[in-house]
Amino acid sequence: MKIGIFGLGYVGVVNAACFTKLGHYVIGCDVKETKVDMLRKGKSPIYEPKVDELLMEALQSGQLSATTSVSEVINNAEVLLICVGTPSNSNGEVNLDFIYNTSFEIAKEIKSLGKEITILYRSTIPPNTLKTYIEPIFKTILKDEISLVALAFYPEFLREGKAVDDFFNAPRIVLGSDSDQLDKAKNLLAYNPEIPFYHTNPQTSEFVKYVDNTFHALKVAFVNEVYEVAKSFDVDVSTANEIFLNDRSLNISTAYLKPGLPFGGSCLPKDLRAIVAMAKSQNLKLPLLESISESNAHAMNRLEQLILKQNKSKIFFVGFTFKNYTDDYRESPILTIIERLIKSNYDVKFTDVDANLVNLRIDKPSLIKYYQESITEGIKCSDLIVVSKRYLVDVVKLNHDKKLIINCSRRTIEDNSIIHLF
Numbered sequence: 001m002k003i004g005i006f007g008l009g010y011v012g013v014v015n016a017a018c019f020t021k022l023g024h025y026v027i028g029c030d031v032k033e034t035k036v037d038m039l040r041k042g043k044s045p046i047y048e049p050k051v052d053e054l055l056m057e058a059l060q061s062g063q064l065s066a067t068t069s070v071s072e073v074i075n076n077a078e079v080l081l082i083c084v085g086t087p088s089n090s091n092g093e094v095n096l097d098f099i100y101n102t103s104f105e106i107a108k109e110i111k112s113l114g115k116e117i118t119i120l121y122r123s124t125i126p127p128n129t130l131k132t133y134i135e136p137i138f139k140t141i142l143k144d145e146i147s148l149v150a151l152a153f154y155p156e157f158l159r160e161g162k163a164v165d166d167f168f169n170a171p172r173i174v175l176g177s178d179s180d181q182l183d184k185a186k187n188l189l190a191y192n193p194e195i196p197f198y199h200t201n202p203q204t205s206e207f208v209k210y211v212d213n214t215f216h217a218l219k220v221a222f223v224n225e226v227y228e229v230a231k232s233f234d235v236d237v238s239t240a241n242e243i244f245l246n247d248r249s250l251n252i253s254t255a256y257l258k259p260g261l262p263f264g265g266s267c268l269p270k271d272l273r274a275i276v277a278m279a280k281s282q283n284l285k286l287p288l289l290e291s292i293s294e295s296n297a298h299a300m301n302r303l304e305q306l307i308l309k310q311n312k313s314k315i316f317f318v319g320f321t322f323k324n325y326t327d328d329y330r331e332s333p334i335l336t337i338i339e340r341l342i343k344s345n346y347d348v349k350f351t352d353v354d355a356n357l358v359n360l361r362i363d364k365p366s367l368i369k370y371y372q373e374s375i376t377e378g379i380k381c382s383d384l385i386v387v388s389k390r391y392l393v394d395v396v397k398l399n400h401d402k403k404l405i406i407n408c409s410r411r412t413i414e415d416n417s418i419i420h421l422f
């Protein structure tokens with residue numbers, strides 16, 4: 001395939017090198033002459049292992065060229081990769097000026113040539129940028145010829161320093177587009193059948209990149225904070241870290257990473273308070289660890305607000321322990337909300353197949369009168385049902401009057417009467 005690449009920085013050059021390795025022809029384009037000149041000589045304008053060799057091979061086989069002329073690219077390419085910068089403005093928002101300029105110039109050339117072209121944006125852009133910012137640029141210029149372009153977002157996940165290997169063994173490839181002309185894009189991206197491929201809507205594909213980088217930043221800050229505490233207690237940091245990393249079923253895994261209820265139970269809140277107290281005792285200021293409980297409290301408030309917003313007074317909670325398959329209700333977010341609502345005079349009932357009523361009677365004697373053994377009865381006498389555990393399907397089956405349900409469990413089911421927490 002003939003690929004035009006706009007922006008010859010880290011992303012553009014790595015993509016140029018890797019797509020030529022796959023046998024494609026690449027024409028690179030940048031506003032900076034010096035970068036274009038270097039690429040013309042098969043040299044990389046940035047340092048990245050393996051890229052120089054790949055570019056030189058591509059040059060010698062006639063698969064690589066470069067230009068500053070947009071029309072030369074549009075004339076010669078069937079697919080474009082847009083890899084221009086998207087730096088921060090002083091208020092933290094993303095500056096889309098380079099995206100605008102590139103898109104505008106490309107749209108004008110497509111209009112004058114009347115050529116069909118697939119355009120894949122690789123620059124990191126906020127959700128809905130493709131739909132509400134980029135597409136209108138093309139619509140304004142192409143008008144009723146808008147079907148000449150197939151627009152998509154194709155997030156780049158490379159790590160500098162390992163970018164070439166990351167390209168060929170990407171953990172996943174994501175294509176975000178509502179276009180029905182994606183054959184070229186899909187062919188281009190199907191270069192390794194082992195790599196999971198996701199086709200989703202543009203805004204989802206745009207957002208996943210921010211999730212990744214926010215999580216990476218959180219992890220770096222997190223390990224630096226926890227081991228700062230460790231150092232103060234003469235812990236062997238490298239052994240402690242090796243032990244932490246070795247647990248691939250809970251620590252380094254998908255565990256605790258699905259959005260849902262705030263955390264609760266008898267360990268996480270207590271141990272978090274303990275490590276924050278340890279840090280304080282050593283005069284360590286650890287903003288990340290200190291803010292975790294606050295973040296969780298906000299999540300709890302958001303859930304309470306979601307319930308209150310429905311303006312229903314008879315509320316039935318299905319599940320009140322802190323997670324599935326346990327009778328432990330210590331620091332259960334749902335039980336905390338139940339107690340708050342009872343205090344505010346709501347007509348609350350709750351149930352749970354895992355409940356240990358003997359314990360509840362002893363620990364929280366005033367709550368037991370709100371306990372409702374039968375789910376059917378509870379549903380009948382309520383006008384809002386909050387499901388926090390695995391019984392969503394049962395509740396839906398029993399909810400003959402189609403009362404409003406708030407689903408805080410991680411099960412999903414199509415039903416118009418359900419409001420999902422996530």
Ligand SMILES: NC(=O)c1ccc[n+]([C@@H]2O[C@H](COP(=O)([O-])OP(=O)(O)OC[C@H]3O[C@@H](n4cnc5c(N)ncnc54)[C@H](O)[C@@H]3O)[C@@H](O)[C@H]2O)c1
Pocket residue numbers: 006007008009010011012029030031032035083084085086098101102122123124125156157158159160
């Ligand atoms: N660097 C990374 O590791 C990485 C990883 C994933 C995603 N990204 C994202 O990819 C995008 C590019 O990142 P980068 O690090 O390669 O940026 P970069 O600043 O190294 O390169 C961007 C290039 O675009 C060129 N450019 C600007 N306007 C142009 C135009 N109108 N026509 C042609 N070229 C133009 C610039 O001259 C520059 O050479 C950013 O949105 C970034 O967030 C970067």
